[in-house]
Amino acid sequence: MSFFSFIGKNLFRHWSRLLFTMLGIAFGITGSIIMLGLSEGIHGTFKHSYANRHIDAVVFERDQFNILSSRIDQNLVAKISAFPEVQTASGVLFDVVKYHKTHLPFYGWPENSPLFKEIKTSGRLPRADHNEVIVGDTFARINNKKIGDTLELYRRAFVIVGIFETNVPLEKSALIISLAKMQELKNENRNKILGINITVKDEIKDPRRLQEFLEKLEQAFPEITAQAADIFAEEKAQFIVMGEKIAYLMVLVTIVAVALGLANSMVTSILERRKLLGFLLAIGWDKKDILAALFIEILVICFLGGALGLAVGFVSTDYIFSMAAINVFTPHWNDVFILKIVGLILATAVVSFIIPSGIIVNLNPIEVIKNE
Amino acid sequence: MSETGPALIRTEAVSKIFPQTSAHALEDVSLSIAAGEFVVVRGPSGSGKSTLLNILAGLIPATSGTVYFQGVPFSRLRNKARFRRENIGFVFQDFYLYPGFTVAENIVLPLANRLFAPRRALRKAQDLLAYLGMEKKIRQNVNTLSSGERQRVCIARAMLSDPPLILADEPTGCLDTANTDRILTLLQDINKNKGAAILMVTHDDHVAARAQRQIVIVDGKIHYS
Numbered sequence: 001m002s003f004f005s006f007i008g009k010n011l012f013r014h015w016s017r018l019l020f021t022m023l024g025i026a027f028g029i030t031g032s033i034i035m036l037g038l039s040e041g042i043h044g045t046f047k048h049s050y051a052n053r054h055i056d057a058v059v060f061e062r063d064q065f066n067i068l069s070s071r072i073d074q075n076l077v078a079k080i081s082a083f084p085e086v087q088t089a090s091g092v093l094f095d096v097v098k099y100h101k102t103h104l105p106f107y108g109w110p111e112n113s114p115l116f117k118e119i120k121t122s123g124r125l126p127r128a129d130h131n132e133v134i135v136g137d138t139f140a141r142i143n144n145k146k147i148g149d150t151l152e153l154y155r156r157a158f159v160i161v162g163i164f165e166t167n168v169p170l171e172k173s174a175l176i177i178s179l180a181k182m183q184e185l186k187n188e189n190r191n192k193i194l195g196i197n198i199t200v201k202d203e204i205k206d207p208r209r210l211q212e213f214l215e216k217l218e219q220a221f222p223e224i225t226a227q228a229a230d231i232f233a234e235e236k237a238q239f240i241v242m243g244e245k246i247a248y249l250m251v252l253v254t255i256v257a258v259a260l261g262l263a264n265s266m267v268t269s270i271l272e273r274r275k276l277l278g279f280l281l282a283i284g285w286d287k288k289d290i291l292a293a294l295f296i297e298i299l300v301i302c303f304l305g306g307a308l309g310l311a312v313g314f315v316s317t318d319y320i321f322s323m324a325a326i327n328v329f330t331p332h333w334n335d336v337f338i339l340k341i342v343g344l345i346l347a348t349a350v351v352s353f354i355i356p357s358g359i360i361v362n363l364n365p366i367e368v369i370k371n372e
Numbered sequence: 373m374s375e376t377g378p379a380l381i382r383t384e385a386v387s388k389i390f391p392q393t394s395a396h397a398l399e400d401v402s403l404s405i406a407a408g409e410f411v412v413v414r415g416p417s418g419s420g421k422s423t424l425l426n427i428l429a430g431l432i433p434a435t436s437g438t439v440y441f442q443g444v445p446f447s448r449l450r451n452k453a454r455f456r457r458e459n460i461g462f463v464f465q466d467f468y469l470y471p472g473f474t475v476a477e478n479i480v481l482p483l484a485n486r487l488f489a490p491r492r493a494l495r496k497a498q499d500l501l502a503y504l505g506m507e508k509k510i511r512q513n514v515n516t517l518s519s520g521e522r523q524r525v526c527i528a529r530a531m532l533s534d535p536p537l538i539l540a541d542e543p544t545g546c547l548d549t550a551n552t553d554r555i556l557t558l559l560q561d562i563n564k565n566k567g568a569a570i571l572m573v574t575h576d577d578h579v580a581a582r583a584q585r586q587i588v589i590v591d592g593k594i595h596y597s
Contacts, residue, residue: 001477006484013472279468280481282431283529284457289485366426 003289007296014269021265022305025348028258029309030316032251032344037317039240039247040337045169046237050229052168053118053197056205057214058232060195062225067195067236068094072224074191077110079221085204085213088114091193093182097153097175104139105174106153108182115197119171123147123162128180134162138172142322151175154185197229255344259351266298266356274363281365290360298349306345313341379440380407380536380569381428386437388423388592397423399592401437407536410563410570412583420592421573425539428571429460442536457482461530461538461568465545467522469514475501476510479529493532500528504558520551527558531566538562540572544579556582 001009011018050058059080061070077091092115093108109115111128126132133151140146140163150157153175166172183190204213207228214226227235234241270277277290314333382405388398398420405411413421426432427439430452439446441459449455469478479497483490501507504524509517514525523543530538540559544552560582563570572583580586588596 001473001480001484003485003487006477006481009470009473009477275466276468276470279462279464280485281453282429282456283462283482284453284455285482285485286453366431 003293004296007293007300010269010273010293011297011300017265017269018301021262021301022308024261025258025302025305025345026308026312028254028348029306029341029345030313031254033310033313033341034317034320035247035250035254036337036340037313037333038320039244041317041321043237043240043244046233046240047230049168049170050197050233053115054199055197055229056200056210057198057226058195058229059198059217059224059226062223064225068096070194071192072195074193076221076224077193077196080196080198080217083213083217085200087199087201089196089198090115091179091196093179093186093194095182095186099143099151102173105170106182107171107174107176108179109176110179113179114199118168119164119166121162121164123160126161126177126181128178131156131158131181132161133158133175133177134164135160135176136172136174137163137165139175142173153177156185198226251344255348256351259348262298262301262348262352263355266294266352267359269297270294270356270359274359277360278363278365281363287360287363290363291357294356294360295349295353298353302345302349302352306341306348310341378406379404380409380442381405381571382440383428383434384438384440386427386434386439388420388427388432389435396592398427398434398589401589401592401594403587403594405537405569405571407569408563408567410560410582410584411572411587412580412585413571413573413587413589414575414580415589415595417575419589421589422541423592424589425541425571425573429462429539430455458533459535459537461533461535463523463526463530463538463540463543465542467526469522469525471515473514474511475506475514475517475525478514478525479532481529482532496532497528500531504528518551519547520554523547523551523555524558527555527562531562531568534566534568536568538568538570540570542573542575544574544576552576552579 059072059076060067061072064070074091077089080086081089090113091110092113095106096103097106098104111125116125121134123134126134133153135145135151140160145151145160145163147160147163149160151160152158158177164171164176166174177185179193180190183192200210200213204210210228214228217226218224280290281287383401383403386398386401387396389395390397401420401424413424415421423432427434430439430446430449433446441449441455446452470481473481476494476497477484479500480493483493498507498510501510504527506521506524506528509521514522517525526543530540538559543559544555547555556579559570559572562568570583572579574580586596587594
């Protein structure tokens with residue numbers, strides 16, 4: 001019998017206790033993933049929506065916090081494009097439309113917009129003089145739509161002429177029509193747009209140089225506010241950031257509760273085996289051998305429970321996102337997120353190891369030799 | 373003292389005072405046990421028998437005096453756990469068998485703190501069980517064994533590393549007469565044929581009579597040796 005088979009034997013001695021302890025950890029990790037997944041997913045969706053599109057700055061009407069109420073002249077697009085610092089500038093209109101039970105982002109892009117180059121469209125692009133729309137692949141999949149189908153928007157039938165793939169989460173369930181058509185739908189003045197997305201040349205991307213350029217724009221056009229895209233996104237996501245902090249706090253409380261539950265289970269297990277462990281010390285085991293066995297037992301329980309929690313957590317969070325009223329947010333799974341969860345599992349193991357390890361450190365082998 | 377050969381383990385003026393009581397649990401105890409000797413320690417409850425056993429095993433230090441094992445003072449032993457693993461076999465009244473483990477797993481327990489189980493340990497366990505007449509029970513759960521069989525497994529476990537010294541604390545305390553006789557015969561056989569010295573604590577005169585020599589302790593002092 002090796003060290004690991006000794007540990008395995010101990011672990012599975014009370015399989016029902018092992019199972020319930022594991023389930024407790026799995027529920028804790030599932031809860032943590034849902035809380036972190038939702039908050040980071042929503043925050044990440046906002047945060048990366050501009051960076052993924054290579055947009056460096058956003059221009060909108062001065063002193064407007066809500067971007068939907070911003071209105072600026074469409075002529076500004078050409079004027080801003082003329083600045084030597086600018087790579088591309090694209091005017092946009094944006095709205096949120098109700099489709100069945102969900103709400104979807106709805107964009108109006110000029111037919112020659114460089115933004116179209118950033119998405120991979122199967123089919124073709126929408127034309128200004130036709131009721132045509134292209135839809136995000138997530139929208140098409142969820143609603144079982146294909147090219148040639150129709151959608152009712154603003155009480156008009158629009159033909160789906162393309163389905164696009166995008167790396168911007170906000171656009172995965174979006175609908176895009178031509179800017180002119182959207183101005184017509186919303187009864188907007190032909191010259192009015194909501195904002196301008198700017199991509200600057202490489203040499204201007206440094207934050208200090210970008211800021212200088214944006215100040216130059218604001219001086220040239222007093223009716224606008226020009227903001228770095230990351231700052232703009234973060235400002236709009238203030239409430240989300242607050243929610244994210246609350247989620248972190250709840251995860252911390254959950255993990256401490258799970259760790260204490262596991263510690264309680266391990267203390268019970270150690271106290272049950274106290275005399276046997278003392279006997280092992282008497283026959284030549286070191287305390288560090290027993291501490292190592294205990295820590296490995298805890299790690300195995302944590303990682304078995306954690307793996308189950310990870311799987312259930314991912315599936316649950318994906319499901320919750322798919323049920324969201326505004327179907328634009330996506331879970332923000334990446335290596336860092338997985339590492340955070342592994343870190344949580346390890347933290348649970350370490351916290352729950354501290355209390356029972358104290359019992360082992362204070363274990364006196366002569367307790368088992370004297371006849372009680 | 374009347375040991376029969378060179379000392380395997382020896383104490384020189386060993387005393388033990390527990391801080392909780394301030395009384396002498398052992399006082400000026402000098403004794404010697406030769407290799408291959410079978411010695412019984414007798415005495416009333418609280419006389420210091422178990423304390424003596426603990427000190428000889430290196431589980432607790434003496435307050436004063438010195439213990440020598442094969443001529444080496446305990447103070448020079450760097451790793452007492454390793455010393456016990458390699459030189460001392462323990463047999464207790466309460467068995468201390470791991471419930472749910474098989475007979476073989478319990479026998480190799482002293483070496484189960486190694487990452488890879490030595491193959492020779494399992495072979496040795498098989499040999500020991502054959503010697504004890506329990507070879508058919510090697511894969512049996514210890515929970516299913518009788519008291520006599522459990523104590524034989526404990527003896528096999530104590531002999532795993534062929535220790536020169538076996539310390540037995542009331543090994544027959546919870547056995548019936550037939551099993552007591554069987555265990556004592558086994559210990560005598562091990563002493564005679566395997567050459568291990570045995571130091572056994574007992575209350576029982578009949579058990580004590582099976583040893584080559586008796587040490588009687590009263591109030592922490594050797595009364596008779």
